[in-house]
Amino acid sequence: MLHHFAAVAVFLLAGLAVGIAALAVAWVVRPKRPTLLKLSTYECGLPTQGPTWVQFKSGYFLFALLFLVFDVETVFLYPWAVKFKALGLFAFLEMVVFIGILLLGWWYAWKEGAFEWK
Amino acid sequence: MSGFTLQGILANVYETGAFWLLSLVALGAALAVVGLKNIVHSAFSLVLSFVAMAGLFMLLEADFLAMVQLLVYAGAISILLVFAIMLTRRPEGKMQESNPFGRYALPAGLVAFFLFLAIAALVLRVSWVSGPGVPAASTVGPLAEAFLTTYVVPLEVAAILLLVALVGAIMLAGGGKR
Amino acid sequence: MIGLGHYLVVAGGLFAIGLFGALAKRNAIAILMGIELMLNAVNLNFIAFNRFLAPAQVVGHVFAVCVIVVAAAEVAVGLAIVLGIYRRHLSTDVEHFDWLKW
Numbered sequence: 001m002l003h004h005f006a007a008v009a010v011f012l013l014a015g016l017a018v019g020i021a022a023l024a025v026a027w028v029v030r031p032k033r034p035t036l037l038k039l040s041t042y043e044c045g046l047p048t049q050g051p052t053w054v055q056f057k058s059g060y061f062l063f064a065l066l067f068l069v070f071d072v073e074t075v076f077l078y079p080w081a082v083k084f085k086a087l088g089l090f091a092f093l094e095m096v097v098f099i100g101i102l103l104l105g106w107w108y109a110w111k112e113g114a115f116e117w118k
Numbered sequence: 119m120s121g122f123t124l125q126g127i128l129a130n131v132y133e134t135g136a137f138w139l140l141s142l143v144a145l146g147a148a149l150a151v152v153g154l155k156n157i158v159h160s161a162f163s164l165v166l167s168f169v170a171m172a173g174l175f176m177l178l179e180a181d182f183l184a185m186v187q188l189l190v191y192a193g194a195i196s197i198l199l200v201f202a203i204m205l206t207r208r209p210e211g212k213m214q215e216s217n218p219f220g221r222y223a224l225p226a227g228l229v230a231f232f233l234f235l236a237i238a239a240l241v242l243r244v245s246w247v248s249g250p251g252v253p254a255a256s257t258v259g260p261l262a263e264a265f266l267t268t269y270v271v272p273l274e275v276a277a278i279l280l281l282v283a284l285v286g287a288i289m290l291a292g293g294g295k296r
Numbered sequence: 297m298i299g300l301g302h303y304l305v306v307a308g309g310l311f312a313i314g315l316f317g318a319l320a321k322r323n324a325i326a327i328l329m330g331i332e333l334m335l336n337a338v339n340l341n342f343i344a345f346n347r348f349l350a351p352a353q354v355v356g357h358v359f360a361v362c363v364i365v366v367a368a369a370e371v372a373v374g375l376a377i378v379l380g381i382y383r384r385h386l387s388t389d390v391e392h393f394d395w396l397k398w
Binding site: 130133134137141144145148149151152157160161164167168171174175177178179180182183186187190191194195198199202203205206216217218219220221222223226227229230231233234237238241242244246247248249250251252253254257260261264265269272276279280282283284286287288289290291 | 297298299300301302303304305306308309310311312313314315316317319320321322323325326328329330332333336339340343344346347348349350351352353354355357358360361362364365366367368369370371372373375376377378379380382388390391
């Protein structure tokens, strides 16, 4: 099995090398004459306003939370889907219960307005 | 294992090299998580550490868990952490000093260091044997059979745990409407 | 040849680093990061034991998936608590979280 993933390692290393090489070549050949205007933060041509680290709305946290919970659910759904035919009806009913329990949470999140974009 | 053919030796060399590289990246990134002063940098090192650990899972022939590691840890949990960082920033809070050590850093370091020494000493004293059998070509099928035949109750308990965590987290985070 | 001992020592190192992070940091989110590292080290242990002691079975993998579920639930609730406290007291510093003692 390992040699299947050796391609992944080669791809990762090659990708890393390309990125590093591009930056290194740019660093070697570029002229460096900084002025105050060149060093300023670029924001659509306008001068930047206020600090960059601003506080975000807490509604974003709920989106990330729902993503995490249903991401973990897929961990169980995927092997079941792969072996769906071999496992049969009993496994199907188990997964109906599993998904039903999580749909309760989904309904609660809906009721609390976690899906609303304000 | 795979004899003294050239390919067997080469595969062994690659595996050893990959193990040391991935271990060094995982441990170094973990140290950076603890040591860096800017908590956003800590979060990104945490992602690097998770990815290196996914590589270690791959070396241990756990292909499905390596993908789960990337999907859940490097994908979802680190996103949740970064969102929480973005949401807990006062305007006057300085990002460069957002991850300081507490009063008990020195005793904590000593505890962790001696714990590591104890674990390493114990592990290295035992001569580990390998069990019989060969790992499956893909662990997805065996895992599905295990979860849907032998470990049914843990599966449903996991669903209930996720439900409780979701409801509790929505309530604690203040809900959407309030 | 890389054996079980190598993986166990690496997992022990990760666990110790995570423990240090969980004990020594002041930012509550950094403490949760330390706990995540510790849980990951435990996962590495489970999978390494599974690979070397019972390669034909997947019991260690089942355990690791359960640990991942618990870690996800833990980080969701933990960060929600941190956000709740932050909303009330505008701080994520655990040394300010001391209203239960006097």
